[in-house]
Every structure is written in C-alpha cells, then in structure tokens.
Amino acid sequence: MNPRASYLVRMGLACAAALVWLAPYAWMVTTSFKPLSEVLEHPAGLVPKSPTAAAYREVFSAIPVGHYMLVTLAMAVSIALLQIVLALPAGYALAKLHFAGRRVAFGLVLACLLVPAQVTFVPVFLLFAKAGLVNTMPALVLPFAVSALGTFMVRQALASVPDEIIEAARLDGASEATIIYRILGPVLAPTLVSLFLVSFVFHYNDYFWPLVMTTNDDVRTLPLGVALLREQGTGMRWHIVMAGNVILSLPVMALFAAAQRHLVRGVGGRA
Amino acid sequence: MRARTPSSPWILLGPSLVLLVVFVVFPVGLAVYESFFQWDLLTDPIYVQIDNYRALAERRELLHLVWRTLSFSVMVVAGAMSLGLGLAVLLNRRGRLFAFARAAIFSAYVVSWVSVALLFTWLLDADHGVFAAMLKFVHLPRVGFLTDPNTALATLAGVTVWKITGYALVVFLAGLQSVPPSLLEAAALDGAGRWSRFRFVVWPLLRPTAAFVATTSLVISFQTFDVVRIMTQGGPANATSLFVYAIYEQVFLDLSIGKASAITVIFFVVLVAVASLQFRFWSASASARARGERRT
Numbered sequence: 326m327n328p329r330a331s332y333l334v335r336m337g338l339a340c341a342a343a344l345v346w347l348a349p350y351a352w353m354v355t356t357s358f359k360p361l362s363e364v365l366e367h368p369a370g371l372v373p374k375s376p377t378a379a380a381y382r383e384v385f386s387a388i389p390v391g392h393y394m395l396v397t398l399a400m401a402v403s404i405a406l407l408q409i410v411l412a413l414p415a416g417y418a419l420a421k422l423h424f425a426g427r428r429v430a431f432g433l434v435l436a437c438l439l440v441p442a443q444v445t446f447v448p449v450f451l452l453f454a455k456a457g458l459v460n461t462m463p464a465l466v467l468p469f470a471v472s473a474l475g476t477f478m479v480r481q482a483l484a485s486v487p488d489e490i491i492e493a494a495r496l497d498g499a500s501e502a503t504i505i506y507r508i509l510g511p512v513l514a515p516t517l518v519s520l521f522l523v524s525f526v527f528h529y530n531d532y533f534w535p536l537v538m539t540t541n542d543d544v545r546t547l548p549l550g551v552a553l554l555r556e557q558g559t560g561m562r563w564h565i566v567m568a569g570n571v572i573l574s575l576p577v578m579a580l581f582a583a584a585q586r587h588l589v590r591g592v593g594g595r596a
Numbered sequence: 597m598r599a600r601t602p603s604s605p606w607i608l609l610g611p612s613l614v615l616l617v618v619f620v621v622f623p624v625g626l627a628v629y630e631s632f633f634q635w636d637l638l639t640d641p642i643y644v645q646i647d648n649y650r651a652l653a654e655r656r657e658l659l660h661l662v663w664r665t666l667s668f669s670v671m672v673v674a675g676a677m678s679l680g681l682g683l684a685v686l687l688n689r690r691g692r693l694f695a696f697a698r699a700a701i702f703s704a705y706v707v708s709w710v711s712v713a714l715l716f717t718w719l720l721d722a723d724h725g726v727f728a729a730m731l732k733f734v735h736l737p738r739v740g741f742l743t744d745p746n747t748a749l750a751t752l753a754g755v756t757v758w759k760i761t762g763y764a765l766v767v768f769l770a771g772l773q774s775v776p777p778s779l780l781e782a783a784a785l786d787g788a789g790r791w792s793r794f795r796f797v798v799w800p801l802l803r804p805t806a807a808f809v810a811t812t813s814l815v816i817s818f819q820t821f822d823v824v825r826i827m828t829q830g831g832p833a834n835a836t837s838l839f840v841y842a843i844y845e846q847v848f849l850d851l852s853i854g855k856a857s858a859i860t861v862i863f864f865v866v867l868v869a870v871a872s873l874q875f876r877f878w879s880a881s882a883s884a885r886a887r888g889e890r891r892t
Contacts, residue, residue: 530708
C-alpha cells in the first residue's frame with residue numbers, strides 16, 4: 326500500500342473510532358430535547374423534529390437538582406482537598422525521613438492499595454450506623470480522606486526532589502509544616518493538580534458509596550438522583566432520564582475540556 | 597534525611613495511618629469476623645462457625661458467582677486491552693483528527709458510570725432503543741441484549757469495555773511514546789517491516805505497560821456494580837449477578853450480614869489471587885523473554 330493510501334485508511338479508522346465513542350452522547354443530548362412521542366417513534370433520529378426543553382423542567386420538578394449538585398460538589402471537593410492535605414506530610418515522611426518503622430508504614434499504605442471500597446463497605450456501614458452517622462457528610466467523606474494511591478504518588482514524586490531544598494529551608498528556620506505546604510507543595514504542583522482532578526472526577530461520579538451510605542435526601546448525591554429518575558418513572562420516559570444525564574455529565578465534561586492534559590497524566594498514574 | 601525529633605515522622609504520618617487503619621485494615625478484619633455469624637441487623641448475631649461458607653458451597657451459588665465474575669472479567673480485560681492497544685497504535689500520530697479521536701475515546705472514562713449505564717440501557721432497549729431501530733432497519737431479528745440470559749453478561753461486558761478503553765488507550769500511548777525512535781529507525785534500516793518492528797521492538801518494551809493495564813482493568817472489572825444495579829439488577833435469571841452486586845443484595849435486600857461478609861471475604865481472596873497470578877504470568881513471560889534475548 327502506498328503511504329498516501331495508508332494515511333487515508335488511518336484517518337478513516339480514526340473517524341470511525343471517534344464516531345463509536347461520540348454517537349452515544351449525540352443521542353443522549355438529542356433525546357433530551359425530544360417530546361416522548363418522538364423518542365418512541367424515532368429513537369435513532371439525530372435532530373429533534375419538534376425540540377422542547379420540557380424534559381429538563383420535568384427533571385427539576387422531580388428531583389432537587391440544585392441540592393444534589395451542591396452535596397455532590399461539596400463531597401467531591403472535600404475528599405480531593407483532604408487527600409492532598411494528608412498525602413503531603415505522609416508522603417514527605419515516607420520519602421525523605423529516616424526512622425524506624427518506615428518500611429512497615431510504607432507497607433501498610435501499599436497493602437491498602439489492594440483493598441477496594443467494595444470489600445470494606447459492610448463493616449464501615451455498620452460502624453457509621455452505630456455512630457449514628459449514616460446520611461451525613463462525614464460518612465461520605467471520611468472513608469476517602471486518605472488515598473493510599475495519592476500518598477504513594479506524592480512519595481514517588483518527592484523522591485526526585487533534591488534534599489538540598491529541604492536542608493536549606495531548615496537552616497533558614499522553617500518549620501516542618503512550612504516546608505511541606507509552602508515549599509514542597511508548589512514544587513509538586515503538577516502532581517497535586519492531577520491528583521485533585523482524578524479524585525474529584527472519581528468521587529463526583531461515584532454511585533456505589535453514596536448509595537450504600539444514604540437512605541434519605543439529606544446528603545444524596547446527583548448520580549443517585551439521576552439514577553432514581555429511571556426507577557421512579559414509568560420506565561419508558563427516556564427523554565427525562567437523558568436530560569438528567571446531560572445535567573450530570575456537563576460539569577465533568579467541562580472539566581475534561583479545560584484540563585484534559587492533567588487528567589490524562591493523573592489517570593495514567595504518572596503524575 | 598534525619599527527622600527533627602524521633603516522633604515527628606509519626607506525627608506527619610499519624611492522621612493518614614489512623615484513617616487507613618480505621619477505614620481499611622480494621623474493616624477487612626471485621627468482615628472476616630462477621631462471616632462466622634448469622635446476623636439480620638435486628639436481632640443479636642449468632643455464632644455459626646463456617647456455616648455461611650458451607651451454605652454458599654453447598655448450593656453451588658458460590659461456584660456460579662465466581663465463574664460468572666471471572667468470565668465477565670476475561671471479556672472486559674481482553675476487550676479493553678486489545679482495543680486500547682490497537683487504538684493507541686492507530687492514534688499515536690500528530691494531527692488534530694487523531695487528537696480529537698483520542699479525546700473522544702478517553703472522555704467515556706471521565707463520564708460517570710451512572711450516565712453510561714442509563715444511556716446504554718436506553719440505546720440497547722430491545723423494543724424502543726437505537727440498536728433495535730438499527731436492527732429493524734437492516735431486517736435482522738430482534739435481540740434482547742439485556743433481557744436474554746444468554747447475551748446479558750456479554751452486553752454488560754461490552755458497555756464496560758466501551759467505558760474503560762479510553763483508560764487503556766491513554767496508558768498504552770504513554771508506553772508507545774517512551775519507545776526510543778532511534779531503535780525503530782535502526783530496525784527499519786535493518787529491513788524490518790511495520791509488523792516485525794512492532795512485534796520485536798515495540799511489544800517487548802510495552803510488556804510492563806501491558807501488565808499494568810491488565811492488572812488495573814482486572815481490578816476494575818471485579819469491582820463492577822453500577823452497570824449491574826442500573827442496567828439489569830442482576831437479572832435475567834441471575835445471569836449478571838456479579839460479586840459486588842451479590843454482596844449488596846445480601847446486605848440491603850436480604851439483611852444477612854454474615855453471608856454478605858462471607859461473600860466479601862471470598863471476593864477479596866479471589867481478587868488478590870487472580871491479580872497476583874496474572875501479575876506473575878506477565879512478569880514471568882517478560883523475564884523469560886529477557887533471558888531469551890540475552891542468549892541470542
């Protein structure tokens with residue numbers, strides 16, 4: 326095959342791949358603007374014949390979108406921030422300080438990498454139930470305040486930061502807190518940004534943990550609310566479900582568009 | 597570097613270690629402990645030794661659960677890895693179109709599982725979905741993607757592959773970009789074609805990346821819950837009841853904490869076993885390769 330033909334084949338395949346991944350979104354958006362009758366008669370039509378925002382009004386009247394969104398954002402931001410605030414000193418101790426028990430502490434962090442939340446949720450749920458904390462923000466945030474992966478990534482990133490920076494700061498009389506948050510923090514900024522974004526996106530999207538930790542509307546998150554749209558409905562009101570889906574996806578899609586590079590780096594575990 | 601005071605490392609590590617112990621280490625122990633009890637949350641727990649495990653083994657429930665989850669994982673890992681690698685080779689180019697295709701595929705990994713599950717529940721609806729409309733258009737018979745016990749698990753695997761291929765793509769792209777161009781040029785000068793350059797230069801260098809993708813996608817597939825809960829609720833006829841969903845059902849629908857804990861313990865053991873087996877497979881074949889290369 327000559328180079329030009331093979332380039333054209335490659336472009337064709339790239340277009341086809343993009344289409345496989347984008348077409349479902351196109352149907353999601355277009356369906357949310359169709360009236361129900363059109364959804365059922367022409368499900369595959371890509372342009373609504375009589376566009377309407379009625380499905381969005383239905384979503385807002387069926388579930389407290391604003392409340393769910395606030396809860397979700399508060400939860401995801403708190404988790405991501407806490408993970409960074411706690412991973413910095415822990416990673417610093419593991420990467421830079423010599424002390425008896427360091428290997429044990431590091432081993433513990435690595436071992437925790439292996440344990441998914443799906444293994445711990447039953448006992449943790451019972452603990453929170455006993456403490457009367459089911460349906461509260463702490464039940465959603467505390468179990469994820471420490472990220473074993475985040476701690477590991479900060480430790481790896483700190484390993485390549487020269488000791489001289491820390492020694493110089495100590496000579497200048499800086500406290501450990503100053504060294505960790507005001508000196509090493511900015512040095513690790515790219516790692517921390519990636520960590521924050523990956524953690525935020527994961528917990529914003531998370532369905533499992535909020536589902537098992539909430540039984541009422543107090544701290545229910547948006548993914549639960551949107552999934553509920555289907556359970557409440559008569560089953561076929563897909564335009565409403567898709568409208569909820571668009572509302573749920575918009576913030577992460579916007580974030581993705583704005584910070585794709587950082588997200589890609591963080592997801593690859595190479596922050 | 598020396599710590600300022602002997603206690604300062606522990607002060608720095610303290611909050612993290614305490615939280616990990618409270619929310620990870622201790623719960624794992626508690627799950628093991630509770631698996632020896634029968635408990636419905638309302639009355640007092642009763643110590644029943646290994647009855648929970650015995651009941652699971654006797655009714656073949658467990659065997660089916662393990663088999664189902666493993667077949668699901670094989671489909672997901674094989675699908676995501678081969679598609680991710682193929683697309684990475686295809687899209688590892690400069691140019692707007694290729695960057696756009698990469699972003700499009702990766703975006704599915706960023707969108708929530710809930711969105712993806714709801715979206716595909718509708719797209720795959722046997723009577724009112726887009727796939728149904730397409731099948732009808734080309735005069736193919738109706739397929740109950742999610743309602744036929746023979747296709748439901750494969751359908752969920754397909755949706756999961758669609759969701760996580762972007763992740764495999766991103767990791768493989770990073771692996772491809774770390775292959776030194778000089779090696780490829782040297783191979784090309786030696787007359788190696790496109791396929792043999794990939795087979796003998798790129799692929800050996802890519803093995804650690806492949807091992808990483810294999811392990812992480814295995815773990816993701818083992819944790820599958822959202823698509824099951826939203827798309828099939830474990831049905832039809834239990835065909836899609838995977839480990840995590842089974843645990844969830846035991847706790848919140850049947851209120852049997854002991855049995856849920858027993859399934860959790862087995863889930864964890866199987867996960868660690870499969871992950872380490874797979875890891876050994878990849879590293880063993882990688883070191884065998886390294887030995888072979890040294891010999892030649």
